[in-house]
Amino acid sequence: MNIPAEQLPVLQELCRSQPLAALATDAGSHPYVSLVAVAVTDDLHHLYFATPRATRKWANLTRNPRVSLLLDSRTNQVSDFRRAVAATLLGSAQEIDGAAHDEGLMIYLSKHPHLADFVASPTCALFQVQIDRIYLVTRFQNVMEFHLAP
Amino acid sequence: MNSLCIDLAALSASDVPLVGGKASALGRLAGAGLPVPRGICITTLAYEQYLDTTGLRQRLPLLLERKPFQEMRWEELWDLGLRIRSLFLNTPLPEKLTAEISAALSSHLINNPLTIRSSAPAEDSTTSSFAGLHDSFVNVHGLPALLDSVCLVWASLWSDRALLYRQELGLDPACSAMAVIVQELISGDCSGVAFSRCPGREEFVVIEAVWGLNQGLVDGDVEPDRLLLEPITGIIREQYHPERRHACRPIGNGVGLLPLSATQQATSPLTEATATQLLALLHQAENLFGSPQDMEWTLSQGTLFVLQSRPITTSSHTTEESERSWYLSLHRSLASLKVLRRTIEEEVLPAMAADAKRLAAVDLATLDNQTLAAAISERQQILDHWEERYREACIPMAHGIRLFGQVYNDTLRPNDPFAFLDFLAGDAGLLAVQRNQKMQEMAEMLRHDAEMVAMLREGGTPDPSTPFSLALADFIDRFGDLSLVMGGMRTGNRAVTELLVEMASAPPRTNRRPQVDEAMFLAEFSLDKQEFAQEVLAIGRASYRLRDNDNLAIGRLTQRLHEARNEAIRRQADLEIPELASQQATGKERVAQRLTPTPSVPGFYGSGKTRLQARQLVGQPAGPGLGVGPARVINQPADLASFKAGEILVCDAVDPNMTFIVPLAGGIVERRGGMLIHGAIIAREYGLPCVTGVPDATRLIRSGEMLTVDGYLGLVVIARP
Numbered sequence: 084m085n086i087p088a089e090q091l092p093v094l095q096e097l098c099r100s101q102p103l104a105a106l107a108t109d110a111g112s113h114p115y116v117s118l119v120a121v122a123v124t125d126d127l128h129h130l131y132f133a134t135p136r137a138t139r140k141w142a143n144l145t146r147n148p149r150v151s152l153l154l155d156s157r158t159n160q161v162s163d164f165r166r167a168v169a170a171t172l173l174g175s176a177q178e179i180d181g182a183a184h185d186e187g188l189m190i191y192l193s194k195h196p197h198l199a200d201f202v203a204s205p206t207c208a209l210f211q212v213q214i215d216r217i218y219l220v221t222r223f224q225n226v227m228e229f230h231l232a233p
Numbered sequence: 234m235n236s237l238c239i240d241l242a243a244l245s246a247s248d249v250p251l252v253g254g255k256a257s258a259l260g261r262l263a264g265a266g267l268p269v270p271r272g273i274c275i276t277t278l279a280y281e282q283y284l285d286t287t288g289l290r291q292r293l294p295l296l297l298e299r300k301p302f303q304e305m306r307w308e309e310l311w312d313l314g315l316r317i318r319s320l321f322l323n324t325p326l327p328e329k330l331t332a333e334i335s336a337a338l339s340s341h342l343i344n345n346p347l348t349i350r351s352s353a354p355a356e357d358s359t360t361s362s363f364a365g366l367h368d369s370f371v372n373v374h375g376l377p378a379l380l381d382s383v384c385l386v387w388a389s390l391w392s393d394r395a396l397l398y399r400q401e402l403g404l405d406p407a408c409s410a411m412a413v414i415v416q417e418l419i420s421g422d423c424s425g426v427a428f429s430r431c432p433g434r435e436e437f438v439v440i441e442a443v444w445g446l447n448q449g450l451v452d453g454d455v456e457p458d459r460l461l462l463e464p465i466t467g468i469i470r471e472q473y474h475p476e477r478r479h480a481c482r483p484i485g486n487g488v489g490l491l492p493l494s495a496t497q498q499a500t501s502p503l504t505e506a507t508a509t510q511l512l513a514l515l516h517q518a519e520n521l522f523g524s525p526q527d528m529e530w531t532l533s534q535g536t537l538f539v540l541q542s543r544p545i546t547t548s549s550h551t552t553e554e555s556e557r558s559w560y561l562s563l564h565r566s567l568a569s570l571k572v573l574r575r576t577i578e579e580e581v582l583p584a585m586a587a588d589a590k591r592l593a594a595v596d597l598a599t600l601d602n603q604t605l606a607a608a609i610s611e612r613q614q615i616l617d618h619w620e621e622r623y624r625e626a627c628i629p630m631a632h633g634i635r636l637f638g639q640v641y642n643d644t645l646r647p648n649d650p651f652a653f654l655d656f657l658a659g660d661a662g663l664l665a666v667q668r669n670q671k672m673q674e675m676a677e678m679l680r681h682d683a684e685m686v687a688m689l690r691e692g693g694t695p696d697p698s699t700p701f702s703l704a705l706a707d708f709i710d711r712f713g714d715l716s717l718v719m720g721g722m723r724t725g726n727r728a729v730t731e732l733l734v735e736m737a738s739a740p741p742r743t744n745r746r747p748q749v750d751e752a753m754f755l756a757e758f759s760l761d762k763q764e765f766a767q768e769v770l771a772i773g774r775a776s777y778r779l780r781d782n783d784n785l786a787i788g789r790l791t792q793r794l795h796e797a798r799n800e801a802i803r804r805q806a807d808l809e810i811p812e813l814a815s816q817q818a819t820g821k822e823r824v825a826q827r828l829t830p831t832p833s834v835p836g837f838y839g840s841g842k843t844r845l846q847a848r849q850l851v852g853q854p855a856g857p858g859l860g861v862g863p864a865r866v867i868n869q870p871a872d873l874a875s876f877k878a879g880e881i882l883v884c885d886a887v888d889p890n891m892t893f894i895v896p897l898a899g900g901i902v903e904r905r906g907g908m909l910i911h912g913a914i915i916a917r918e919y920g921l922p923c924v925t926g927v928p929d930a931t932r933l934i935r936s937g938e939m940l941t942v943d944g945y946l947g948l949v950v951i952a953r954p
């Protein structure tokens with residue numbers, strides 16, 4: 084169960100299947116957590132999310148790009164304690180434009196086609212997170228650590 | 234009566250999903266006028282209600298899913314079964330359910346001794362048999378004891394053997410339910426089983442009979458008289474009469490084996506008249522159910538009662554049946570364990586010690602090459618022989634720990650299902666502890682003798698007349714020079730002295746508090762149960778001690794083989810010796826085998842940029858405490874030699890032959906799982922934090938990494954820069 088090679092597909096499946104993640108940004112005196120729709124690249128190096136520029140998280144990100152995200156497969160039942168899988172991602176978020184924006188948008192919309200209007204709005208920013216580390220938790224307390232170099 | 238409790242006589246075939254096959258069959262037998270003891274069935278609805286209202290339905294998966302079932306070793310399944318049983322025992326029935334059951338019991342039932350038996354809906358079809366896999370209780374008095382027994386019958390749905398057997402059949406225990414039969418106990422003068430087709434010789438009916446209750450027969454403690462009859466005429470074709478010694482009879486709040494009177498010893502419990510009556514009952518049951526029957530019966534004051542009738546499983550002679558027998562063998566009675574203990578203590582261990590001593594007296598250096606080659610193969614044969622005996626006799630003896638644990642938990646109801654280990658740990662007879670104690674004493678000598686330490690560090694040999702040298706010689710004479718486990722070709726006392734020097738550099742470690750006084754355990758038993766309690770404790774302690782000691786005895790024999798092989802290797806260092814060439818180590822040595830290095834799969838995945846490593850691993854808490862220190866991963870014997878005080882021992886499986894290293898350790902992490910494995914036992918002796926059952930521990934952890942061993946929660950945290 085702990086064999087690293089077996090953990091990678093678990094993580095990839097989690098990233099592929101979960102539409103939402105909790106995003107933690109730095110609000111100065113405390114962390115600030117929001118729910119965002121995400122898309123993760125297959126190589127697990129990048130994550131995309133979109134947010135209107137008037138939000139607190141956007142403001143937070145302009146001050147400190149360091150973020151942490153939680154993706155998980157919980158169903159809010161007791162069985163989650165053993166069956167749910169959770170991944171804590173650490174990385175740096177950057178608002179993207181130009182060719183990077185077009186590429187990111189394609190990845191993002193292929194997962195969330197219903198958000199096309201939302202991201203097309205001039206007030207909406209698309210962020211790319213460069214993922215440094217992922218902590219994958221399975222079976223309640225089994226933790227594997229993925230290090231991703233840029 | 235209500236849907237939670239139904240009178241046995243009112244049950245029909247369509248009630249099986251609610252009451253199970255056994256109860257439904259009894260209902261049909263009673264309905265057809267066959268003599269069945271009075272009783273009720275507590276239906277599966279009561280079981281479901283119990284799980285739902287107490288929250289057990291949520292708690293059980295937390296225990297079960299800690300590790301994939303397929304990956305659990307039998308020792309881990311023991312633990313699991315024990316934890317689940319304890320959970321049921323400590324979860325009383327909700328008041329409403331108690332009231333319903335109480336209301337359903339007639340005054341006749343509640344005022345008389347009872348039998349409480351399982352009746353699971355999935356049990357006893359023609360293709361599978363759960364006979365003996367679930368618990369039953371005989372001679373139960375009063376409502377509180379009855380309710381306890383009901384909980385334990387429910388819990389037995391989750392016993393290790395039932396879990397294993399269900400897995401074999403592809404049944405999910407979480408989807409299984411259990412009904413319970415509560416019947417008046419018929420204290421039979423004689424009892425037995427009868428098959429309308431004798432397994433293996435289907436042209437005959439077979440009847441087996443014992444004096445007293447048939448618990449003794451079912452548990453295999455009492456050998457029955459056996460008759461083979463013609464099915465139609467009832468003519469007796471074959472008879473077998475064993476030596477009759479004991480009978481199982483009601484004693485206090487249970488049953489026990491009592492010696493037979495001289496008259497009963499000399500008389501078969503089964504008369505021809507009873508056999509004829511039984512044959513008639515078998516015919517009636519066969520007609521009623523339309524298939525060959527396997528019936529349990531008892532005879533009380535001239536009246537025959539049917540205790541149970543079930544179809545003879547068609548798979549009786551297939552692998553499945555032999556598998557079930559194996560699962561059943563996971564349970565050993567006190568009587569059989571007492572016999573086993575005598576065999577090990579009085580025959581096996583002394584003979585092993587004698588062989589080891591005889592071989593040690595041979596001066597290998599003086600043998601010519603041909604004789605040395607013969608000595609190597611003789612030693613291999615001796616070792617093979619004793620390993621076989623070890624598997625037959627010593628491994629099953631471990632069930633004594635389990636028996637004691639169960640009796641302890643049933644009686645004292647501790648919150649910690651492993652609290653009973655305090656009565657076993659700290660045994661002064663544990664050879665590994667005696668060995669380690671001697672090492673501590675020698676290390677203590679070195680702590681005050683810097684000069685000696687300096688000399689030993691440089692590989693010097695101290696004057697043989699110093700107290701240290703004398704103690705060392707005495708140690709090696711008693712426990713060997715540890716070279717077998719430390720590996721390599723170290724000769725003389727190098728392995729031991731290197732270890733002692735390291736031990737002397739660390740603060741002394743004493744083993745934990747001594748064994749808990751048995752009076753605390755015995756005080757919980759009534760006067761009539763004192764003897765039983767003492768016997769169970771004695772078996773538990775013997776089992777705990779022997780489990781470790783017998784491995785050391787095998788270790789001594791392995792060492793003799795190792796020495797002869799080393800002599801051969803030495804001789805062949807410079808020249809080829811054809812006689813000895815074929816006597817190279819074959820890797821069959823048990824201790825060495827356990828330390829075979831695992832192929833190194835580093836804790837990284839993929840190549841280049843992506844790196845994956847373990848951060849926190851889950852195992853079973855096997856020794857409470859919190860330990861922090863650098864990991865020392867033991868992949869091969871030589872790794873033991875570089876062990877430093879305070880390091881965390883990380884290994885595949887701790888062998889008692891290598892536990893001398895434990896007093897140096899700051900904690901233990903082991904791939905093998907279970908509370909009763911050697912690593913856990915020795916950790917407990919020293920009060921060390923210990924986590925067992927960590928899959929791939931030796932592959933995911935690397936020597937030098939800082940580990941935190943949480944022996945309370947069963948977690949290992951790996952800190953990396």
